[in-house]
Amino acid sequence: MKLINQKKWLIFGVVAILLAWRIIVVNMAQHLAAEGSPAALAWGPNTPQVLLSQAAVIASSDTKRARAITEDAVFYNPASGNGFLMLAGLLELEGNLALAKSAAKMAHFLAPRDADVQLPLGAFWLRQGLPVQALSHWGTAIESNSALSKTLFPVILQIVNAPQSRLAAADALARAPYWWDGFFMYALKNTTQEDTLKAIYLARNDKVNHDQRGAYIDHLLEVGDYTDAYFVWLNGLQAGQLAALGNVYDGGFEQVLDGAGFGWQPNLSKGFMLAAEPSYGHSGKKALHVAFQQRLTSRDLVRQFLMLDAGKYRLVGKSRLESLEAGKGLRWDITCADVDGRAQLVSTAHFIGSDSWNKFEAEFVVPPEKCEVQTLRLLLNAGSNYEDTAFSGSAWFDDLEIVKVD
């Protein structure tokens, strides 16, 4: 009995030593292969990783032999995405494109989320003239390793910039998860082609986030694409917000002052408070409230882009002043906001002091030229002789409208 036990332990020991040796050999071989050391071959001549390293070294000088070595590697580990990727590249170098494509598909099948396989796979399909397929692989690579976006975004942008692939590429990108936002902002900064931005934006459309939409609208206004800016903004409005559309959007200040597009854009600088709040004596639930606590320089307090056709109009609104002391006072002002036209169209009298709800109005004419888009602004005129004046009190505004005058 004792002898049997001893034999069992002996067999176990031998197996354990063999396994340990094998583990050491394989890991040493892989480690050395990863470091590119020729010693890897001595440790594990049949280790797939070692074979692939060996094939990579001679790929361009002796493609045929490299392929034979790679086939060995695939034989030893048929589940290796890297092996099939290497095989695809070597077959491509040999001109056997049909087999190369099959190997590439196999590599994707075996390593569908591996950034290090997906990245070269994208390049492979791009070389085959299939940029959209390349985008799909690069998208996966970015999802697995977001740091790759720095390298891949410029390449992806080139693909979308090409008119031949623009629409299909933008469509493929639209399915991207979180990194679409980053790519769109990258494209906004780096492309000179408006059609590229439009294609990327429209493909995503309903899923575009508030920040990206706002940045795109700002860009369109900056380059003078006012109509596009207006419709990008309009199509981003919710049903309840559509009801606030007018020559002035939300002149009753019932919506959130979110600063986007053709809505109210509050100045976010410090030193005063500006908000849509409930008060008394006005229509609706809220009115615009501006309150001062410290001395300020002249500035816009809130503004809105308008899309008025040429013609005669009347700006009307209501104001209430609560001991307002703010330099020369506040005034509403409308100017042309075209890239090449900034003419002032009208300015109201200054609001200062105390007053109950009162109606104000001012007529103006929008000229037919260089005034496709306009800006309505509430301005603080700090004046030049008001250095010693305290800034305090507040003003309320409501029911702002611009009426076409026949």
Place this chain on the structure above:
Amino acid sequence: MKMSKRAVTILAASAVFVSQVVVAATVATPVKLTQVQGDVMVNNGSRFVKAVSGTELKPGAKIVTAKSSNVSLVYQNGCVKQLKQNTMHTVGTAEQCAANIGKERTYVAALGDTSLVIPANNVIINPVIIGFVGALGTVVATQSNNDNNNNNISAE
């Protein structure tokens, strides 16, 4: 041939009368909206309201169609103006409709070809990405333990 003073006066008066009738007809003629689909907004002065089929507008009124929305404008002379999605249109006269002129701003889709295949050399690719041997060398060097672990890489 000489015309009498009276004949000239009658002719002039008739011409003025006819032109006034024409102008009056032009200005007063309402335009009817039909086939309203989606978010179609009309502005008759200062506010936009949602349009419904049968709404009558005067020249000068503004119409805005949002995405996936369209509407037809039927003038009394039978002219029909169709507005597609993403259009801002100022209603004109029946004559302007017939002559197909008027003020309109439209947001059009991006331009591009439908052909998908482009030669790879049209795109300047970073050599790090496209270089096969270099890329594979990198792959082999960095992938020593990843072969059987392909689904474990998490996004950073």
